[in-house]
Amino acid sequence: MAENSGILVNCEVTGGRLAPIATELLGAGSRLAPELGQELSAILIGSDISGLAQETIAYGAKKVYVVDEPSLKDYSTESFLMVMEKVVQQAHPAIILLGQTSSGRDLGPWLAFRLNTGATMDCMALAIDPATKRLLMTRPVYGGNAQAVQVCGTDPQIAAVRIKAMAPSAKDDTLQGQVINVEAGIDSASLKTKVLERKIEATAGIKLEDARVVVAGGRGIGSASGFQQLEEIAGLLHGAVGATRTPCDAKWISNSQQIGITGKIVSPDLYIAVALSGASQHVSGFFSSRVIVAINKDPEANIFKVAHYGIVADWKTALPAFTAKLKEVV
Amino acid sequence: MKNIIVCMKQVLDPEIPLSLFHIDTEARQAIQPKAMPPVLSPFDENALEAALEIKDIQESNVTVISLGKKLTKAVVSSALAAGADRLVILQDEAFGEFNTYLTANAIATAIKKLGQYDLILCGLQAADTNTGQVGTGIASILGIPCITAALKVELDNDKVRVEKALPDGYEVIEAPTPVVVTTTYEVGALREPGVEAFMSAAKKPITTWNARDLGIETGNTGRFTMIKMDAPAHESKCEILEGSSSEEKAVKLVTKLKEIKVI
Numbered sequence: 001m002a003e004n005s006g007i008l009v010n011c012e013v014t015g016g017r018l019a020p021i022a023t024e025l026l027g028a029g030s031r032l033a034p035e036l037g038q039e040l041s042a043i044l045i046g047s048d049i050s051g052l053a054q055e056t057i058a059y060g061a062k063k064v065y066v067v068d069e070p071s072l073k074d075y076s077t078e079s080f081l082m083v084m085e086k087v088v089q090q091a092h093p094a095i096i097l098l099g100q101t102s103s104g105r106d107l108g109p110w111l112a113f114r115l116n117t118g119a120t121m122d123c124m125a126l127a128i129d130p131a132t133k134r135l136l137m138t139r140p141v142y143g144g145n146a147q148a149v150q151v152c153g154t155d156p157q158i159a160a161v162r163i164k165a166m167a168p169s170a171k172d173d174t175l176q177g178q179v180i181n182v183e184a185g186i187d188s189a190s191l192k193t194k195v196l197e198r199k200i201e202a203t204a205g206i207k208l209e210d211a212r213v214v215v216a217g218g219r220g221i222g223s224a225s226g227f228q229q230l231e232e233i234a235g236l237l238h239g240a241v242g243a244t245r246t247p248c249d250a251k252w253i254s255n256s257q258q259i260g261i262t263g264k265i266v267s268p269d270l271y272i273a274v275a276l277s278g279a280s281q282h283v284s285g286f287f288s289s290r291v292i293v294a295i296n297k298d299p300e301a302n303i304f305k306v307a308h309y310g311i312v313a314d315w316k317t318a319l320p321a322f323t324a325k326l327k328e329v330v
Numbered sequence: 331m332k333n334i335i336v337c338m339k340q341v342l343d344p345e346i347p348l349s350l351f352h353i354d355t356e357a358r359q360a361i362q363p364k365a366m367p368p369v370l371s372p373f374d375e376n377a378l379e380a381a382l383e384i385k386d387i388q389e390s391n392v393t394v395i396s397l398g399k400k401l402t403k404a405v406v407s408s409a410l411a412a413g414a415d416r417l418v419i420l421q422d423e424a425f426g427e428f429n430t431y432l433t434a435n436a437i438a439t440a441i442k443k444l445g446q447y448d449l450i451l452c453g454l455q456a457a458d459t460n461t462g463q464v465g466t467g468i469a470s471i472l473g474i475p476c477i478t479a480a481l482k483v484e485l486d487n488d489k490v491r492v493e494k495a496l497p498d499g500y501e502v503i504e505a506p507t508p509v510v511v512t513t514t515y516e517v518g519a520l521r522e523p524g525v526e527a528f529m530s531a532a533k534k535p536i537t538t539w540n541a542r543d544l545g546i547e548t549g550n551t552g553r554f555t556m557i558k559m560d561a562p563a564h565e566s567k568c569e570i571l572e573g574s575s576s577e578e579k580a581v582k583l584v585t586k587l588k589e590i591k592v593i
Contacts, residue, residue, distance in 0.1 A: 077477075109463035110466055112430075112553070113434070118554040140460065142344075146561045147559070149559070150555065151557050193475050198499070262514070281344065310569070311570065311576075317576035330593055
């Protein structure tokens with residue numbers, strides 16, 4: 001049996017395009033592969049996605065395995081796992097990189113158990129140990145209160161990587177690579193799960209993960225109408241509104257706007273934290289933001305240990321003045 | 331009669347204030363402070379609630395399995411007070427918090443030992459390790475499907491219907507039992523037990539097994555090694571803007587943001 005070699009990146013496709021996480025993983029792979037003296041390859045799974053193979057090569061993949069079939073249009077654990085296993089058998093990579101995304105969180109563990117290896121989830125940093133040549137994977141634990149560095153002693157080493165943790169590679173259309181088309185070969189009779197219905201909420205306005213500015217509210221906002229003030233600020237700054245878990249639980253805001261270790265991870269230029277204490281499960285979701293600003297009436301709140309700028313003030317009196325001044329300057 | 335298994339992990343309280351949170355860098359794990367007792371991992375409590383809601387409407391036997399190095403009876407048996415029928419404690423020096431494969435293998439082996447089962451419920455991810463792998467691992471070892479991130483779980487004859495969270499919505503998935511489902515908090519908060527519940531809980535059976543009772547290997551498979559763990563220092567680098575009123579502070583803040591060109 002051939003020895004495991006190379007880095008295989010799972011390139012997710014959303015809305016017919018390479019997802020940003022795909023370019024970030026290719027960026028990480030492009031930097032790690034030379035340290036191993038090994039090759040970077042990618043896998044594209046979906047329907048009508050063959051056209052993306054060249055772009056994947058432009059982002060650094062030397063080989064792209066394309067599995068293009070109508071039945072793969074939407075992600076489903078069973079079929080995507082079957083396909084990935086098939087490609088992994090062909091490619092026998094030493095390292096598999098996935099996004100810490102809805103699908104990555106399923107595929108990572110499934111692949112690990114199927115391939116008798118380990119998966120390390122929610123990685124924020126990756127490096128190659130110069131002595132052992134094993135992948136060093138850094139990830140948050142205890143809700144983000146601590147950081148762990150893990151190593152997998154078996155191949156392939158599987159890492160699910162946080163979005164925006166890695167810099168994407170620069171696109172170079174002159175790069176050459178090989179496209180390998182793989183038949184999915186899925187026996188649909190063997191699939192046990194069936195999707196009966198799919199309901200996607202169209203996001204009004206800017207998606208949280210893409211927003212340059214995020215205005216987030218916590219328990220202190222107290223009501224759905226309170227969040228309207230945050231909406232106004234977000235509107236002025238062309239940003240999006242997020243929340244900690246309490247407002248989502250209380251239905252003051254949609255669950256899809258939750259930011260944190262079990263919600264969305266964001267990395268905007270500006271994160272304005274209003275009336276939220278800064279518990280680590282939430283902080284985990286935004287700590288890599290460029291500038292973090294806090295408005296909280298409790299001077300001891302943890303958020304002030306995380307923010308770059310802050311004011312100790314009750315949001316009810318501070319926000320109207322904040323908004324009025326914003327209208328003057330932007 | 332439906333047999334439902336709920337996997338519940340005892341963890342360091344995720345609400346722990348930072349002043350009490352310390353990492354033993356040698357042992358590579360958090361130190362359990364006396365001042366703040368451990369709790370059942372929050373998503374696992376949601377998983378138990380999902381099981382109990384099924385039990386509310388159809389005849390079911392709910393078994394809770396809890397695995398760890400050293401479990402606190404009062405903590406894990408609270409599941410019995412909430413309404414579970416039986417508790418199985420898997421306790422062994424080898425059962426560390428972070429060993430995903432060993433945990434999944436031990437629990438899957440215990441489940442096989444217990445006999446017939448229709449549905450296995452786990453929390454989406456444990457509040458200490460935050461990996462979200464064990465549910466899938468159990469399914470993989472038992473050769474059954476796993477549906478993760480459930481917002482809602484319904485058990486109907488020999489099928490399970492799950493509303494699964496998607497990044498921008500949800501999908502409804504159906505699968506034949508037996509199946510593993512991992513739950514988000516949206517399946518519901520765990521009910522508060524009444525006084526009689528605590529009294530009857532004391533009569534419910536508790537079984538304790540170790541690795542030898544399960545007949546499993548606990549040696550290092552090489553699948554994962556914790557090289558290092560530390561808590562990053564929390565020094566504040568925050569510039570607090572002062573003022574004589576909230577309004578004045580707010581205005582200063584906007585001015586500062588404009589100054590540093592972030593708006």
